[in-house]
Amino acid sequence: MAPGEVEGARHGAGIAVGEAERVRREAGTAPGQAESAGRGVAARPARRRAAGDPVKALLHRHRELCERAVDPLEIAAGLEAHGITDRTAARFRHRDVFSLAEELYARSPHEAVTAAAPTLVPAGPAAFRGFGYALLPGALACAAAAAGQAWAGAATVAAVAAALVWPGRTAGGRFPYVAHLLAAAVAGWAVYRHGTALAVGLALAVVPGHLAAVAFAAGARARLDGSRALEDFADRARPLLLAAVALFTGAATAAAALAGTPLPVAVPLALLLFLTRLLLRHGAHRAPVCAGLVLALVPVPAAAVAAAAGLLVHAVLALARASAHARP
Numbered sequence: 001m002a003p004g005e006v007e008g009a010r011h012g013a014g015i016a017v018g019e020a021e022r023v024r025r026e027a028g029t030a031p032g033q034a035e036s037a038g039r040g041v042a043a044r045p046a047r048r049r050a051a052g053d054p055v056k057a058l059l060h061r062h063r064e065l066c067e068r069a070v071d072p073l074e075i076a077a078g079l080e081a082h083g084i085t086d087r088t089a090a091r092f093r094h095r096d097v098f099s100l101a102e103e104l105y106a107r108s109p110h111e112a113v114t115a116a117a118p119t120l121v122p123a124g125p126a127a128f129r130g131f132g133y134a135l136l137p138g139a140l141a142c143a144a145a146a147a148g149q150a151w152a153g154a155a156t157v158a159a160v161a162a163a164l165v166w167p168g169r170t171a172g173g174r175f176p177y178v179a180h181l182l183a184a185a186v187a188g189w190a191v192y193r194h195g196t197a198l199a200v201g202l203a204l205a206v207v208p209g210h211l212a213a214v215a216f217a218a219g220a221r222a223r224l225d226g227s228r229a230l231e232d233f234a235d236r237a238r239p240l241l242l243a244a245v246a247l248f249t250g251a252a253t254a255a256a257a258l259a260g261t262p263l264p265v266a267v268p269l270a271l272l273l274f275l276t277r278l279l280l281r282h283g284a285h286r287a288p289v290c291a292g293l294v295l296a297l298v299p300v301p302a303a304a305v306a307a308a309a310g311l312l313v314h315a316v317l318a319l320a321r322a323s324a325h326a327r328p
Contacts, residue, residue, distance in 0.1 A: 004210070006112065012321070015201070031318070035222055042109065042140075043085055043105055043147070045086045047324050054091065054092050055092050055093075055100070055103055055104065055107070058092060058100075058104065059104055059107055059108065060077070062075075062078065062082070062104070063108070064077075065078040066104045066105065066107075066108035066292060067108050067109060069105060069108070071105070072098065072101040072102045072104075072105040073098075073101070073224055075101035075104050076097050076098050076100075076101035076230075076322055077106075077224075077321065077322040077323040077324075077325065079097055079100065079101060080097060080230060080321060080322050080323045081321075081323035082232075084097060084100075085097065085230060086229055086230050086231065095229075096229040096230065097229070097322075098227070098229060098230075101288060103190045123277050133204050140155060140156060140159050140203065142155065142200065142203075142326075143203075151313070153192075153195075153196040153199045154185070154188070154191075154192045156196070156200065156203050157182065157187045157188045157191050157199055157201070157202075158183065159203065159206075160187055160199070160203050160206060160273070162227075176285065177289060178290060179286045179289045179290050179293065180280075181292055182290055182293035182294065183228070183276050183296075184292050185293075185297065186269070186273075186297055186304075187202060187269070187273065189200075190265070190269050190304070191296060193299075194261065194262070195261070197259050197260050198259070198265060198266055198269075199262045200259040200261070201252075201255050201256040201258070201261040201266045201270070202255075202266065202269065202270055202273070203260035204249060204253040204255035204259060204265070205256075205270045206256040208247070208248055208251030208252070208255070209248055209251075209270075209273075209274045209277065210250075212244045212247050212248040212274070213244070213274075213277060213278055213281065214247075214280065215244060216240060216241060216244040217282075219240045220237050220240060220303060220319070220324075220325045221239075221325050223236040223237055223240065224237075224322055224325050227322075230321075230322055232265040232325075233322050234320040234321070237319065237320045238316055238320050241278075241314075241315060241316060241320070245271070245274075245275070245312065245315075247273065248270075248273055248274050249267065251268050252266065252270035252271060253267050255270070256270070262306075264301075265283035265301075265304070268305045268307075268308045269296070269303040269304050269308075271306055271308045271312075272292065272293070272307050272308040273295055275292075275308065275311040275312060276289055276292075276293065277310065278315060278319065279311070279315055279318060279319070282318070282324040282325065283323075283324060284314075284315075284318045284319070284324065285318075287316045288310075288311070289311065291310075291313075292307040292308075292311040292314075293307065294311050295307040295310070296308075
């Protein structure tokens with residue numbers, strides 16, 4: 001290469017280096033920062049690839065729930081119980097919890113289960129046995145009251161407490177039967193203050209309470225099967241709950257009138273026990289239930305009304321959750 005050409009090449013290289021230095025100064029980065037930025041650009045795809053499957057981490061976190069579930073609905077209910085909402089599901093690239101649950105169910109190992117078309121299942125022995133248990137308190141109360149037995153009130157209170165708030169899917173924790181003991185105490189205290197006629201009225205309300213609870217559970221499960229979002233299920237479950245409460249309130253009013261007990265005393269108490277039954281059967285936390293029952297023990301006429309109203313608000317919130325209707 002001729003001396004002039006060498007000099008020209010050196011001049012061109014100097015211009016290129018100067019131009020690169022000027023661009024770096026305008027960008028406001030030091031040479032070390034530019035180098036680290038280059039490494040960051042190179043490392044960014046690796047991090048993106050590592051975080052490219054967020055559902056995998058969720059599947060690992062809830063592996064036991066996903067593997068034992070019999071359908072995606074059970075996974076959706078379990079995820080909601082762990083605080084995952086439709087808004088949270090968007091972080092996992094799904095429009096709602098139900099869609100996320102379907103992917104988790106598809107990616108989890110399950111034992112081979114023969115799929116069967118949904119059909120109407122006839123009532124089995126358990127259903128007839130439950131209805132028979134619901135008939136016992138009324139029959140016992142009417143027979144004991146008609147015979148003029150002194151133990152009629154106490155026996156009826158025990159039967160009502162057993163039939164209305166029999167242990168169900170209560171939330172875990174210590175002292176699992178404290179709510180049932182409080183319910184028996186509430187009924188016993190009211191019968192002690194207002195007489196055996198109140199016990200008869202409560203006993204006669206057990207059968208409609210049983211039927212309303214069974215109808216609500218079946219209807220809520222059917223609405224869960226047909227829902228595609230948690231908010232959609234909540235909007236469809238709340239009117240069903242209010243309809244069951246209204247149906248039972250009418251039946252309790254008729255039972256109180258038939259027994260000859262004052263309606264302002266019997267109806268709120270029966271409604272309080274019915275809501276206790278629903279909440280305990282569907283696995284609700286016992287603290288609000290126990291608080292309502294303790295409030296009903298206060299010797300004030302409006303105590304039972306306030307306790308029933310508080311439990312109704314809690315039931316509207318708790319029983320509108322999909323996790324309250326998962327298969328036990």
